[in-house]
Amino acid sequence: MNGTQYIDAPWGVSVFGAASVDAAPDVARLRVAIKQTRQKPGEAFEVTRGAVNQIREVVRGHGIPDTAVSTSRLNLESSWSYGGERKFLGYECTASFVIELRELDILETVLVDVVEAGANQVDGVEFDVSTKKELRAQARTAAVAAAREKAALYAEAAGVRLGPVIHIKDVDSDQLQNSYRGHARGGGSGGEGDLAPGKISVTAGVVLGFSLISG
Template sequence: MNSLIRASALGLTLAAATAATAPAALAQTASAADSMFRATTLNLSAMGEVDVAPDMAIISLGVQTEAATAQEAMQANARQMTQVMAALRRAGIAERDIQTSNLNLSAQYDYQQNEPPRLRGYQASNQVTIKVRDLSRLGAAVDATVSVGANQVNGISFGLNDPAAARNAARQAAVADLRAKAELYAQATGYRVGRLVSLSEGASYSPPMPPMPMMAMARAESFKDSTPVSAGEMTVRVDINALYELTR
């Protein structure tokens, strides 16, 4: 019986201690929240952009063949595609930069009014996406593949082998823009910029150059010179958000 009384007394003591501590913790939380509520803050976003010349390109090309049977279409395609792949390697394109992006075999039909479709044969296509890390090789690489049978060139986009330097430059521009905005708003409202409370970065954005359509080319004899390619410039963009505390 005595042990039960002691246990009950201990429970009451702990409950009383907890009850005494809770208001103090709540008071501290409320005080911090009240302090932040009373602070004058400025929430801003900014963007930094830099224009840079691309130094790499991605292009899709391949072979399309037709034959009376599916096997013949695939065999003819395989022969031409093997030569295209060899030409890419001779043009200095590394194995890691050549990736099959489409392989397709389909039946081809002729349609006439009021008659059932008539099987004409089969069409096989094989396309690869290649990354050209040295733009000076691009025109020659395309011409080399066309000369051995590539008859599909679908488009080209440009990018950067290493975008880190461009992104850092865009970050610097974004921070400068952010600081200028903060100073302007503070001055306009009669405050001074105090401490930087927080800074966050959104996803950096390097929009690829719009794919440039290129006509399918049958044979290289129609080209006397290497295919000209103009890379132009691309924009690298970084978005940031920040919270400043303002002071009088």
């Protein structure tokens, strides 16, 4: 049995409860990169810097603030071909960006314009929801209710009554997504890697321990 589903020293009954709250995404993050190869390091930096500036201008033209654009990686390395003979191709400069959009209806337009401005690599589109904290709180409340309902069923079947809660153990939400999807109410998926946003599922899980009262 997985360690998240039991209490080391139970005093009565311990139960696992999970819940999922779905929401339409309202945030998209575009992950794009510029890769340019030139014979000299300075040339590679210069041409990449020019493309970076063009992309920033394009993004500003769509009303996206500079704070919504972050450079996640800037790298320079030697580039070689590995065919019949190893050949030096030049210095490859890579600048990676994450562009956060709050207006999803302009997503495709922004993506096309960014590529035309010089981004020659698209690493993906990730959808998210800005109210995740509030949704997580709702899911946690629902998970507690699910655990309590399950405990009451067990107690009734065993001919006892539930006492007070004497133990609460949170279940890591990332672990829950991977291991307990089948337990969650109203599953669902985000739209990661797809231009159709779909929905975002925010899950929560909890293990509750109750004391038991005879009769």
